[in-house]
Amino acid sequence: MSDVVRLEYRNVTMRFSQTANRGVLTAVQGVSFAVRDGEVVALIGPSGCGKSTLLNIGSGLTVPSEGLAFVDGERVAGPNAHVAFMLQKDLLLPWRTVAENVMLGVEIQGVPAVERQKRARALLANFHLAEFSDHYPHQLSGGMRQRVALARTLAVDPHVLLLDEPFSAVDAQTRMVLQGDLAKTLKQAGKTALLITHDLAEAVTLSDRVLVMSRRPGTIVDEIVIDMPDRDNPLARRHDPKLGDYVARLMDRLDIGHAALEQAAGGAP
Amino acid sequence: MNGGTRGSPTRKGAVASVALLIVFLYAWEWGPSLLGIPSFIVPPLSAVAAEFVHAWRFDHLLLHTGVTVAEVLAGFILGSLLGAFVGYLLGMSPVAELALSPYILALQIAPKVAFAPLFILWMGFTVYPKILVAILIVFFPVMVNVLTAVRTVDPDMINLARAFKATRAQIFWKIEFPTSMPPMFAGLRIGATLAVVGVVVGELVGGNVGLGYLLTFGEGQANTPLVFVAIVMLTIVGGIAYLGVILIERRVLHYLPARRVGGNI
Secondary structure: OOOOEEEEEEEEEEEEEOOOOOOEEEEEEEEEEEEEOOOEEEEEOOOOOOHHHHHHHHOOOOOOOEEEEEEOOEEOOOOOOOEEEEOOOOOOOOOOOHHHHHOHHHHHOOOOHHHHHHHHHHHHHHOOOHHHOOOOHHHOOHHHHHHHHHHHHHHOOOOEEEEEOOOOOOOHHHHHHHHHHHHHHHHHHOOEEEEEOOOHHHHHHHOOEEEEEOOOOEOEEEEEEOOOOOOOOHHHHHOOOHHHHHHHHHHHHOOHHHHHHHHHOOOOO | OOOOOOOOHHHHHHHHHHHHHHHHHHHHHHHHHHOOOOOOOOOOHHHHHHHHHHHHHHOOHHHHHHHHHHHHHHHHHHHHHHHHHHHHHHHHOHHHHHHHHHHHHHHHHOOHHHHHHHHHHHHOOOOHHHHHHHHHHHHHHHHHHHHHHHHOOOHHHHHHHHHOOOOHHHHHHHHHHHHOHHHHHHHHHHHHHHHHHHHHHHHHHOOOOOHHHHHHHHHHOOOHHHHHHHHHHHHHHHHHHHHHHHHHHHHHOOOOOHHHOOOOO
């Protein structure tokens, strides 16, 4: 891991005007952090704390109210080819075959046909999907579809991957397999990633660092460096006794026990 | 899944369908005389068949059918293109949709066939007023379906394309246009049958050629079998138009799971 910063948020604040009560909703308040080359950083926080807003800002789809975002030292002023994102929804186009879906990004970016076919073949082989390249999305399982989405994200060869709860829609066992695939791929390709997740064990097993966000307006309240080996093997990390300590600390920082008590007592959400 | 095997619902349904047709044809042939209905009210099947042969040989049935088919085709194709074009335009411009929606709604509520006499006043006893009624009547189902489809494209899908630095044109051709295909075909199927209605009304109102004209001609001569011949021919024309759309739809939407395309026709 080098010291080159791939993704940086500098004092980012995001406000949305609300038409209902003419109020202003501050989703994110003064967030600053940097992700170094090859690093995987997980971002956790309660629902609605602005995690996805940060992702949209990083990918250039949303302009922050205040502050700046940088990718590879360049200010993010709109979508750029160095960043690719992946969501909980696979967003596969039903009329495109698996291979054609993988090629969507490179096709839009004007990569020559021969080159994009080469990339799609390599990625599909890597994700054990080679024999499905001519299938249509509806013929695949949820886990396979999500792997195709990951292949599509990697096909544009981005420096930075922004992952918004990429596996929260698949079942628990498939999720562990997909986490393994992702971790291995990120490590092998040396990609930088920002992973938004609600799954505390996922955050700890997949990342080098975990950032904890507060409730709205979202700020970063804690940073936990994950001092465990095997970042490319989340299953091995799951067997590491330190995992429990990290998860406990995250639960503590997120006030999860407290919130559960409040809900049990019928109190505030 | 094994739709053709003995005793499956599909096969039973097909057998029952054919049986019903045979019963219907028998009832048509023998029913009127059994019930004492005179043949100038309901002519039996054989009289209609004889009239068909007669009309084919002496009344230019083929010409009348050909003219109607040509008008239906022209009206359907032009109306679909126009409907799709306006649908995409309004779908991509919320301002245009807001500005135009009351007028579009008014035009949609107005019975399109009521325009037929007006169009004949404007364009005379030519094929154009018939085509125009068909265009108007086909326009709406296609436009509304395309508009709704463009409106309901998943915004995350658009964002994904934007994040890949897609241009507006790329978003349209790679995402919005293909997404709108299934609803557009639903509109085209409705349009295919409505096009026949539009053309026939136009022909009924004025002109001296086409199956609609043949209807009024038969009526004027109290030639009930000829009226029946025209109705049967119109049904066949409409059926072929509908089947044509379904065949194209199956080709275009081949990627959909089998059952969703065309249903049971």
